[in-house]
Amino acid sequence: MANFNIDLDKSITYDAIVIGSGISGGWAAKELCEKGLKTLVLERGRDVKHVSDYPTAMANPWDLPHRGRETFLEKDKNPIVNKCYAYDEATQHFFVKDDEHPYVQEKPFDWIRGYQVGGKSLIWARQTQRMSDAEFEGPARDGFAIDWPIRYKDLAPWYSHVERFAGISGNKDGIPTLPDGEFLKPWELNCVEKHIKERIEQKYKDRQVIIGRCAHLTEPNQIHLDQGRGKCQARHLCYRGCPYGGYFSSNSSTLPWAAKTGNLTLRPDSVVDSIIYDEKTQKASGVKVIDSQTKEEHIFKAKIIFLNAACLNSNLVLLNSVSNRFPNGLGNDSGVLGKYIAFHQYRGQGSATYEGFENQYYFGRRPTTAFMPNFRNLHKQEMDFQRGYMVAFSASRGQGMLTEEDFGAKFKENKTKPGPWGIYIQMQGESIPRESNYVKLSDKKDACGIPQLAIDIDYHENDLKMTKDFMTTAEEMLNLAGCKNVNMFDSKQNPGLDIHEMGGARMGKDPKQSILNEWNQVHACKNVFVTDGAAMTSIGNQNPSLTFMALTARAANYAMDALKRQDL
Numbered sequence: 001m002a003n004f005n006i007d008l009d010k011s012i013t014y015d016a017i018v019i020g021s022g023i024s025g026g027w028a029a030k031e032l033c034e035k036g037l038k039t040l041v042l043e044r045g046r047d048v049k050h051v052s053d054y055p056t057a058m059a060n061p062w063d064l065p066h067r068g069r070e071t072f073l074e075k076d077k078n079p080i081v082n083k084c085y086a087y088d089e090a091t092q093h094f095f096v097k098d099d100e101h102p103y104v105q106e107k108p109f110d111w112i113r114g115y116q117v118g119g120k121s122l123i124w125a126r127q128t129q130r131m132s133d134a135e136f137e138g139p140a141r142d143g144f145a146i147d148w149p150i151r152y153k154d155l156a157p158w159y160s161h162v163e164r165f166a167g168i169s170g171n172k173d174g175i176p177t178l179p180d181g182e183f184l185k186p187w188e189l190n191c192v193e194k195h196i197k198e199r200i201e202q203k204y205k206d207r208q209v210i211i212g213r214c215a216h217l218t219e220p221n222q223i224h225l226d227q228g229r230g231k232c233q234a235r236h237l238c239y240r241g242c243p244y245g246g247y248f249s250s251n252s253s254t255l256p257w258a259a260k261t262g263n264l265t266l267r268p269d270s271v272v273d274s275i276i277y278d279e280k281t282q283k284a285s286g287v288k289v290i291d292s293q294t295k296e297e298h299i300f301k302a303k304i305i306f307l308n309a310a311c312l313n314s315n316l317v318l319l320n321s322v323s324n325r326f327p328n329g330l331g332n333d334s335g336v337l338g339k340y341i342a343f344h345q346y347r348g349q350g351s352a353t354y355e356g357f358e359n360q361y362y363f364g365r366r367p368t369t370a371f372m373p374n375f376r377n378l379h380k381q382e383m384d385f386q387r388g389y390m391v392a393f394s395a396s397r398g399q400g401m402l403t404e405e406d407f408g409a410k411f412k413e414n415k416t417k418p419g420p421w422g423i424y425i426q427m428q429g430e431s432i433p434r435e436s437n438y439v440k441l442s443d444k445k446d447a448c449g450i451p452q453l454a455i456d457i458d459y460h461e462n463d464l465k466m467t468k469d470f471m472t473t474a475e476e477m478l479n480l481a482g483c484k485n486v487n488m489f490d491s492k493q494n495p496g497l498d499i500h501e502m503g504g505a506r507m508g509k510d511p512k513q514s515i516l517n518e519w520n521q522v523h524a525c526k527n528v529f530v531t532d533g534a535a536m537t538s539i540g541n542q543n544p545s546l547t548f549m550a551l552t553a554r555a556a557n558y559a560m561d562a563l564k565r566q567d568l
Contacts (some may be wrong), residue, residue, distance in 0.1 A: 006424035014040040014265070016559075017287055017302040019272050019317065022119025024548040025308035026258075026530040027162065032306075033258035038267060040265045040300055041255075044309075045115030047268040048094075048122070050251040054241030056090040064089050083497055084112050086123050086239040094123050094239070100103050104454040106443040110496035111312065111455065115269055118251040119310065120499070123239045126215045126247050126545040128168050129390075130159050130179045134378050135540035142377070142386055143339060145433040148537045149509045149518035152179065158550040166248040166549065167224050169368075170213030178210075178373040178542070185218040186211050190362040192354050192395035192421050194371045203480055206375045212368030212392070215248035215546075227253050234364030247367065257437060269293050271448045272323040275305060275330050275528060278384030283527045283568075284330070290448040304527045304559050304568055305372065308552070311341075311533030312439055315504040316453045318515075318530070319441050331515050331522035337505060338440055340433035342539045344500040345463050347490050348427040352483035353420055354395065361418055367440035369394040374430075374541045376469070385465035385472040389429035390541045391474065395421055423483060427470040430541040431463055457495050500544055502536035520555040527568045529555045 015037035018028045025041060032039045047053075061067045068089045075082050078098045087095050089330075096113040103111055114120040133152045140147035156179070162183040170183040189197060189211050197209035216232040217224050229245030229252055238247050242444035245252035258264040269292045276299070278285040307314050315338050321330035329337045369392045374390030397418040439457065441451040471488040478486045495501075508514025511523040520535050524530040531552035533544060562568045 006388075013286075013301040014038050015302060016040070016304045016306065017042065017300055018306045019287065019398075020119060020308035020310060020313075020479065021117050021250055021255065021266070021547050022114070022308065022310060022532075023121045023124065023250060024552045025119065025306070026121065026254035027549050027552040028306040028308055028531065028556050029258040029264060031553050032560070033122070033261040033263040034263075035557075035560045036263065037560070038263050038265070039258070040267060040302065041384065042270040042272055042300070043117050043119075043289065044266045044271040044292060045117065045119075045267075045268060048116045048118050048241075048251060050245070050256065051243045054243055055093070057237065057243045059090060059240075078299065080110050081112060083110055083493070084499070086125075090237075091239040094241070099448060102442060102444075103452050106454055106456040107458045108494040109455045109457050110494045112496065112499045113310070113313075114445050114540045117255070117266065118249055121249040122251060124243055124545060125543070126238065127543040128163075128213050128215050130181055131155075131540045131542050131543035131547055132177045132179050134177045134374075135538065135542070138387065138540075139538050142381060144386060145538050146506070146508045146510070146513050149507050154518070155547070155554065158554040159546065162546065162549040162552050164221075165223060166215050166253065166258060167217045167220065167229070168546075169216050169218045170214055173208065173210045175208060175210070175373055177378055181213070183213070184221070187214070187216075187366050187368055189370055190395055191357045191360045192423070193393070195354075195357070196393070196395070196423075196477075196483075197370065199481040200372075200477050204375075207372055209370050209372050210489070212371045216367050217246050224427040227257060229253065232367065233365060236365030236367055238367060270298075271450065272309065272317055273297075273448070273450050274317065275307070277321065277323040277325055277330060277525065279323065279325055279361060282525070284324075284525055287298070290377045291449070292448065294363040303563065304529065305529045306552075306556070307528065307534075310393065311501045312453060312455070312506065314530055314532055314534040315439050315450075316441070318491065318505055319439075319535075326524075330528065331524050332453060333524055334512050334514060336513065337515055338504055339435050339438040339504065341437045341439060341457055341501060341503045342431045342433040342536070343457070343495050343502065344498045344539065344541070345429045345431055345459065345495070346426055346498050347459075347463070347492060348389075348429070348467040348474070348488070349491050350425045350471065350474055350486065350488035351389060352423040352425070352478045352486040354423060354481075354483050355420070356482075357421060383465075383469060385462045385469065386432055387430040387466075388541055389427040389466055389470055391425065391470070391565070393423060393425035395423045397421055423478065425474050425478065427467065427474075428541055428543070429463065429466045429470065430539055432460065433506070433538055439504060457501075477550075500533075500539070502533040502539045502544060505530050505534040506537045507535050508537060519558045520551055529559060531555045
């Protein structure tokens with residue numbers, strides 16, 4: 001894919017360094033390399049090449065030793081990562097095991113990670129929605145966190161930029177608080193979902209059900225074919241790696257595109273210890289790296305540095321980047337570094353059945369669900385909790401019903417018939433960034449001698465009120481649609497299992513209250529940019545990866561212009 005830097009030189013200089021090769025790091029590499037910068041991408045995990053390093057992508061259940069299930073021994077060894085919906089025998093090689101990079105849980109927190117080239121872009125859920133001014137204006141309007149330094153109009157062209165390249169399927173739904181984008185052909189709701197949509201929209205004029213927008217190539221455009229990607233096959237085996245390139249990942253898209261420029265150097269097995277600050281120039285001069293295999297230390301230098309290690313690891317790198325100028329972490333004049341972490345909460349969930357439509361089915365394993373954009377507290381405070389939640393639901397049919405008497409031909413016949421309709425529903429709620437939700441460096445060290453991260457993040461009364469409202473509201477809507485056996489429940493899952501942690505190095509107008517400016521630059525160290533989840537001032541209720549990509553592309557192009565002006 002790219003040049004590999006595995007020599008033992010202690011000091012090598014590039015135009016740009018990107019820390020992390022996941023969704024945002026891949027975009028930083030693409031944009032910087034396209035602009036002509038010799039760019040080093042540092043990845044703490046192993047190399048993963050598109051297609052050839054997806055060993056289970058085409059495996060049948062009987063090809064796997066345990067038919068895709070984890071053994072009891074493996075579950076006992078990895079109680080945290082085993083909670084992840086995407087983790088099983090066929091995907092385990094893309095996840096960090098519990099003992100591979102330990103951390104300190106000051107409160108229960110399930111930290112789900114993917115350390116390899118491509119990061120979590122190989123195992124993400126691929127749901128992509130734009131944030132609107134309801135989110136960018138929310139903190140200032142509703143009086144929490146701090147005001148965003150940007151608005152939707154600042155990011156809108158960059159949303160379009162990344163959507164066209166990544167390939168996003170969806171409808172033009174005309175919802176101001178969930179802006180439309182540059183879409184490929186949408187997936188379709190099935191007959192039961194359409195029925196639920198119709199009943200809900202007849203009753204509630206402020207609630208609209210749409211098909212989910214997702215990073216899948218339903219009808220590839222030329223730009224996607226030029227990347228070597230093909231049409232999504234609706235297999236829904238995405239977490240194994242897609243050999244067709246049907247969904248967007250760094251491995252299938254941005255990193256190969258960057259490599260084609262000849263400007264990319266990719267260095268896996270490179271754990272970033274810290275960013276080095278030069279007291280004389282008042283800029284970052286480079287990064288200190290520990291080779292995860294040899295434990296040797298290397299220094300790499302660059303004019304600009306993009307930090308894209310994923311939210312909590314980016315906080316860790318900044319906190320560990322100390323100097324005389326920044327004794328509490330790079331850029332931490334405000335003292336807010338590592339604080340105001342927020343996350344999406346999924347505690348409200350439910351199931352139901354539907355009687356009817358027995359003569360109808362659907363095509364393939366669609367990679368998205370029905371969504372209902374947030375309808376709570378959109379323009380003013382209306383509820384006894386702040387902010388709101390998005391609703392996701394899906395209807396599907398399992399295998400036919402079997403009885404004790406079924407065997408032989410009857411068994412086979414019933415096994416191949418679709419069973420009754422089942423419905424699953426869940427919330428995706430916005431938590432409020434709070435100073436009490438934070439990460440810090442612990443006294444314990446990891447295998448590379450770097451401090452382990454201590455995580456102190458928990459739910460708040462606001463989250464519990466939101467969950468209660470969702471459960472009551474979802475039950476009402478399912479009953480309205482004629483569903484049976486409605487069962488709503490609070491999963492009580494730990495924070496972190498949402499895999500949407502954000503904040504800690506937030507953007508803001510005032511350096512006394514934030515770490516980054518409106519261009520994702522560290523206020524007090526202008527040649528360092530942070531464009532992953534750590535940069536988020538508040539989190540909205542939308543899936544966040546599309547926003548990370550847009551922020552990254554915007555910042556990278558700004559960085560190039562600043563270099564030309566000699567402002568960096």
